[in-house]
Amino acid sequence: MARVFYENVYKRWKETVAVKDFTLEIADKEFLVLVGPSGSGKSTALRLLAGLDSISDGKIYIGDRVINDVAPKDRDIAMVFQTYALYPHMSVHDNVGFGLRLRKMPKDQIHEKVVQAAQVLGIEPLLDRKPGQLSGGQRQRVALARAIVREPKVFLLDEPLSNLDAKLRVQTRAEISKLHQRLGTTFIYVTHDQVEAMTMATQIAVMNFGVIQQVGTPQFLYDHPTNIFVAGFIGSPAMNFFEVTVTGDSDQVCLVDDNGLSLPVPAKKRRALEKYRDKKIVFGIRPEDIHDPNFVPPETEVAPFDAVVEVTELMGNEVFLHLLRGETKFLARVDPRTVAKQGTKMELMVGMDNMHAFDFESEQTIFTPEEEEPEIPKDLKRSPATGVAEGAWVTSRGSASTERAEPAPEEEGKVDLDRLVEEEPVEEQVARRQSEVPQGQADED
Amino acid sequence: MRNRMQIVAWIYVLPAFILLGAFLVYPVLRTVYWSFFGRNSESYVGLDNYQYLFTQQDVLIVFRNNLLWLVVFTGVTVGLGLILAVLTNLVRYEAVAKAVIFVPMAISFTAAAVIWRFMYVWNPASFEQTGVMNAVITTFGAEPVSWITNTSVNNYALIVAGIWMWTGFALVVISAGLKGISSEILEAARVDGANEFHIFRHILLPMLKPILVVVTVTLVINSLKVFDLVYVMTFGNFDTDVIANRMFKEMFQFGQFGRASAIAVILLVAIVPFMLFNIRRFLAER
Numbered sequence: 193m194a195r196v197f198y199e200n201v202y203k204r205w206k207e208t209v210a211v212k213d214f215t216l217e218i219a220d221k222e223f224l225v226l227v228g229p230s231g232s233g234k235s236t237a238l239r240l241l242a243g244l245d246s247i248s249d250g251k252i253y254i255g256d257r258v259i260n261d262v263a264p265k266d267r268d269i270a271m272v273f274q275t276y277a278l279y280p281h282m283s284v285h286d287n288v289g290f291g292l293r294l295r296k297m298p299k300d301q302i303h304e305k306v307v308q309a310a311q312v313l314g315i316e317p318l319l320d321r322k323p324g325q326l327s328g329g330q331r332q333r334v335a336l337a338r339a340i341v342r343e344p345k346v347f348l349l350d351e352p353l354s355n356l357d358a359k360l361r362v363q364t365r366a367e368i369s370k371l372h373q374r375l376g377t378t379f380i381y382v383t384h385d386q387v388e389a390m391t392m393a394t395q396i397a398v399m400n401f402g403v404i405q406q407v408g409t410p411q412f413l414y415d416h417p418t419n420i421f422v423a424g425f426i427g428s429p430a431m432n433f434f435e436v437t438v439t440g441d442s443d444q445v446c447l448v449d450d451n452g453l454s455l456p457v458p459a460k461k462r463r464a465l466e467k468y469r470d471k472k473i474v475f476g477i478r479p480e481d482i483h484d485p486n487f488v489p490p491e492t493e494v495a496p497f498d499a500v501v502e503v504t505e506l507m508g509n510e511v512f513l514h515l516l517r518g519e520t521k522f523l524a525r526v527d528p529r530t531v532a533k534q535g536t537k538m539e540l541m542v543g544m545d546n547m548h549a550f551d552f553e554s555e556q557t558i559f560t561p562e563e564e565e566p567e568i569p570k571d572l573k574r575s576p577a578t579g580v581a582e583g584a585w586v587t588s589r590g591s592a593s594t595e596r597a598e599p600a601p602e603e604e605g606k607v608d609l610d611r612l613v614e615e616e617p618v619e620e621q622v623a624r625r626q627s628e629v630p631q632g633q634a635d636e637d
Numbered sequence: 638m639r640n641r642m643q644i645v646a647w648i649y650v651l652p653a654f655i656l657l658g659a660f661l662v663y664p665v666l667r668t669v670y671w672s673f674f675g676r677n678s679e680s681y682v683g684l685d686n687y688q689y690l691f692t693q694q695d696v697l698i699v700f701r702n703n704l705l706w707l708v709v710f711t712g713v714t715v716g717l718g719l720i721l722a723v724l725t726n727l728v729r730y731e732a733v734a735k736a737v738i739f740v741p742m743a744i745s746f747t748a749a750a751v752i753w754r755f756m757y758v759w760n761p762a763s764f765e766q767t768g769v770m771n772a773v774i775t776t777f778g779a780e781p782v783s784w785i786t787n788t789s790v791n792n793y794a795l796i797v798a799g800i801w802m803w804t805g806f807a808l809v810v811i812s813a814g815l816k817g818i819s820s821e822i823l824e825a826a827r828v829d830g831a832n833e834f835h836i837f838r839h840i841l842l843p844m845l846k847p848i849l850v851v852v853t854v855t856l857v858i859n860s861l862k863v864f865d866l867v868y869v870m871t872f873g874n875f876d877t878d879v880i881a882n883r884m885f886k887e888m889f890q891f892g893q894f895g896r897a898s899a900i901a902v903i904l905l906v907a908i909v910p911f912m913l914f915n916i917r918r919f920l921a922e923r
Contacts (some may be wrong), residue, residue, distance in 0.1 A: 244824050265830040277825035281843040290839070291829035338829070348828075 194255055194268075194345035194378045195220050196241065201250035203236050203402075210236040212402040214250070218395070223372050223379045227389040228399035229425070234382045237399070238348050241380065242271050254346060265294075270339035274351040276331045278323040284310075284334050285319040291342045309341040312371070329360045336368075340375065349381040353388060365391055386426050390414070398422050420474060420555040423548055429479050429512070431548065432522035436475045438468045447475050451518035455495040458544050464559050465549065473558065476548035479512070482524035483541040484532075494541035501532045513538075665905070672898035686899035699878045702792055703907075706860040706879065710796045710803075715853050717800065718807025719845070722815050723837065725808070735812065739805035746802065750869030753798040757784035757870075788876045795877055798866055803859065807852050814848035815841070847922065854915045861908050880904050 196218040203211040211233040218224045226234040239245040241252055243264035251258050259267050270291075278287050286293075288309055289302045297305075310316040313333040323331055332352065339347055349368070353361045369392050372379050383389060389396045390410045398405040398413065398421075406418040410426075417423035423431045436447040436455075445457040445465055455475075457465060465473075488494055499515035499522075506528070513524040513532055524540060532538055549558040675682050690696045725734045741749060758768030762781055766772040771781040784794040818841065826836050864881035867873055873882040880900060888897035 242824075242828055244827070263832075264824075264827040265832065267828075269828060271825065271828045273821045273825060275819065275821050277819065277821035279822060279826070279840060279844075281846075290826070290831075294830040294835055294839075338825075342829070 195253070196346055196378060196380065197253040198237070198241075199251045199253070201237070201240060201252060202248045203233070203240055203245060204248040210402050211240065214402075214404060216397055216404060216407065218378060218380060220378055221376050223369075223381065223392060223394045225381045225383060225389040225393035225396050226399060227383055227386055227396055227425075228405075230384055232399040233402035234384075234399045235350055236402075238271075238350055238380060238382045241267075241346070242269055242348055243267055268345045269348055270342050270344040270346075271348040271350065272335045272339050272352045274354055276323075276335040276355075278331055278334055278338075280323050282322070283319065284315065284321055284323070284326070284337075287323065287334055288319075288337045288341050291338065305341050306337075309337040312340065312374075313337045328356055329364070332356060332364060336371070340371070344377070346378045346380060347375075349379065351383055352381075353383070354385075368392060387428060390426070396426075398425060400425075416557070416559075417476075417548065418557050420476070420550050423476050423550070423557075427478060429523050429525065431476045431478050432482075433550075434475045434477075434517075434520055434522070435472060435552070437470065437472055438465050439470065445469075447473075449518075453497055453517065455497065455542060455544060455547075457547070458493045461544075461547065461549075461559065468549075468551075468558065472552045474550040474552055474555070476550060477542055478546065479523045479525040481543035481546045482513075482515075482522075482526065483543060484526045484530040485539055485541050487527035487529060488541050489543075492541075492543045493545050495544050496539060496541055498537050498539050501534055501536055501538050504532050504534060515540075668898045668901050671894060672902045674895045674898075676893045676895055678894050682895065686895045687903075689896065690899055690903065695878070696883065698876050699873075699880055699883045702876070702878060703861060703863075703880050705792055706796060706799070706863055707857055709793070710799050710860045710863075711853060711856040713796075714800050714803045714807050714856050715849060717804045718811050718852065719849065721804065721808045722811040723841065726812065726815055735805075735808060738808050741802045742805040744802075746865035747869050749798065749802055750866045753794075753801075753866075754785070754870055757794055759783040759785070785871060786875045791871065791875050791877050795866055795870055798870070799860075799863060802866075803856060807856070810852050811845060811848055814845050818844050847918070850918060851915070854911050857911050858908055861904060880907075 198214050198216045201211060201214040202209065214233075214237055216224075226237060228234045236245060240247050241254075241259075243259070243262065247260050251260055253259065254267060254269070279290065282290065285303075285306055289306045292302045292305060306319070307316065310319055313336055315330060315333045315337060318326060318330060318334070323334065326334065332355075335352070352368070353364055356364060365388060368379075368381075372392075381388075381392065393410055395407060396410055396413050397407045400421050406413060406422045408416075413422060413426050417426060417431075420433065424433070434447075434449060434453070436449045436453065438445060439448050440446045445462045447453070447455045447457060483489070483492070483494065485496070497517075499517045501513055502516050502521070503514040505512040505514070508528065510528055511526050511530050511532070513526060513530075515522050515524055515538075526532075550556060551558055671678050672686055673681060673683060675685075721738060725731050725738075728734055744752075755767075756769045757771075758766075759771055759781055760766055760768070762775075766775050766781055768781075768784075770784060775781055782790060785791055822840060822844075823836055826840050831839065862881055863879050864885070867877060867879050867882045868885070871877045873879065873886065878886075881904065884897050884900040884904070887893040887900060
């Protein structure tokens with residue numbers, strides 16, 4: 193059992209707070225990806241777990257043991273660094289076997305294990321070389337071999353792919369996923385690249401300003417981003433945002449702006465928007481939910497609007513349209529058969545089923561998953577009130593996710609951060625993840 | 638074409654060769670030549686000078702002293718430099734600590750020698766001790782020691798002054814090497830299960846090896862050439878003489894040009910292997 197549990201962890205450097213009230217439970221065998229922009233505290237959170245930085249406040253558990261005061265060597269973890277951090281004066285064999293040697297394992301046994309690990313990663317022919325004689329990809333494998341040979345409880349990976357070229361990164365990504373399934377150990381992986389997060393994780397924790405913004409499965413985060421930051425961060429190309437005003441009555445709710453935009457809201461989304469009537473909100477729509485009128489997918493509730501085409505980018509399997517409405521620039525990802533002329537006005541359809549809406553002040557989502565998807569059976573849901581993190585899912589706490597925007601008191605209770613995730617065995621998640629990666633996530637690199 | 642290129646190359650190198658030849662090669666050869674002549678460089682004496690040097694009891698003590706310098710001075714300076722480099726790397730006031738240790742490097746050797754003569758001043762036990770060393774040991778009840786003249790300690794007393802001067806050098810060079818080791822490597826070792834001693838033994842030491850070799854060779858050469866400290870502190874008396882000082886004495890005190898030249902040749906021959914080693918390492922690194 194190697195459950196990892198961060199309990200209200202803080203890391204302060206003099207005046208700055210690198211990690212703030214960080215509470216996260218990572219179940220055994222989970223592949224958790226900590227993702228966020230640079231300086232969001234994700235690496236620091238990992239280093240606190242590794243014992244490379246000291247914890248200012250709070251507790252971290254590995255299994256049932258509090259490891260705050262345990263030396264890194266006694267935490268039973270292995271870490272892969274961004275620069276690989278191989279020992280340059282040792283051969284690959286000795287690099288991989290170093291940890292075992294320190295544990296006073298007999299030489300022949302070390303050799304056996306090193307060869308085994310090398311076989312797993314396909315670096316057996318390189319065992320006699322020095323790190324200086326290896327390519328980036330080979331060094332990366334040696335670093336992985338050095339981690340797996342010790343059979344630790346938890347693997348920590350700190351941006352392990354960022355020094356590889358694009359092609360190798362895609363390949364290694366898949367190999368790390370395979371390695372995770374094969375070893376059945378808890379992986380904690382830090383990256384700034386949301387594509388890596390989406391493709392590899394069973395759980396993603398999005399961080400910004402040292403605070404966890406949202407935790408959930410890749411698909412859940414993609415479908416139900418809790419605030420504007422997560423919505424803009426997860427998914428590539430990023431979600432489009434528009435400032436709109438909610439108008440209409442209970443039969444007909446419309447999103448309008450000063451430039452003549454008027455989008456009717458689908459019936460099931462109306463209720464949540466009721467209390468925003470005549471108020472400003474932020475309307476979010478992903479590029480793939482803006483369609484050419486000729487190629488609207490069946491059974492999509494759409495609303496028409498127009499925009500000026502600034503640039504078209506033909507990708508082969510799709511077309512990116514860089515569009516302009518008034519002052520607002522946005523992007524659509526449409527069918528490759530679309531004919532669009534640069535500089536002309538074009539009619540488009542917005543798939544309103546997949547619309548997102550955020551509070552203008554707090555930037556928190558207006559829709560809560562249970563309101564949108566009443567088909568989730570009640571017994572699989574968890575009440576936010578009891579929301580102690582457990583099993584394969586996690587709750588993130590704190591009234592507001594970004595430092596600057598506190599929700600207005602009247603919205604409290606509605607703007608719910610305690611998100612509900614269906615519990616699902618890890619294997620199923622892995623399988624689903626392979627098939628359900630949102631369009632364009634996998635090929636983005 | 639090829640020939641012309643070579644001619645041009647030689648023309649460019651020529652000035653350097655002339656300068657080297659006039660100021661380095663010629664004097665060396667001349668010194669070797671003179672080492673086979675008598676005191677006024679007039680009569681050829683064959684190997685007499687060398688025979689004299691290798692049989693004379695007080696000259697043998699000179700060689701012994703240099704060996705002592707080579708081993709003790711070099712060993713302690715490199716060791717101390719390494720330990721201090723690792724330790725100062727861990728403390729908060731690193732720059733200040735290093736500066737303090739490095740300051741003796743900035744003092745002239747003559748001045749340093751004078752300072753240490755004051756440190757080693759001896760007064761009879763019944764008097765107040767004005768030398769720092771004796772003041773310290775008498776506080777703990779020991780008899781004052783005549784550091785400069787007592788032949789069982791005076792060589793070490795001089796070597797300590799040398800160590801005091803050169804530790805800063807070793808420290809600064811080794812520190813620079815230490816800074817070049819990425820902190821991620823040390824962190825990787827810590828996660829791998831290494832304690833601080835393991836890290837020193839298995840990571841820092843092997844990775845610092847090239848730097849340690851350079852520092853050691855530099856200090857070995859310096860220990861063979863040591864002159865000013867001995868000249869000022871004892872002038873080679875009380876069995877503390879060293880090769881360079883003895884050469885100076887033969888030359889300017891005794892007027893023995895032949896013997897002085899022979900000593901210079903011996904010194905040169907002693908240093909050459911270390912120079913070659915250094916050059917080979919340098920070439921290998923490129």
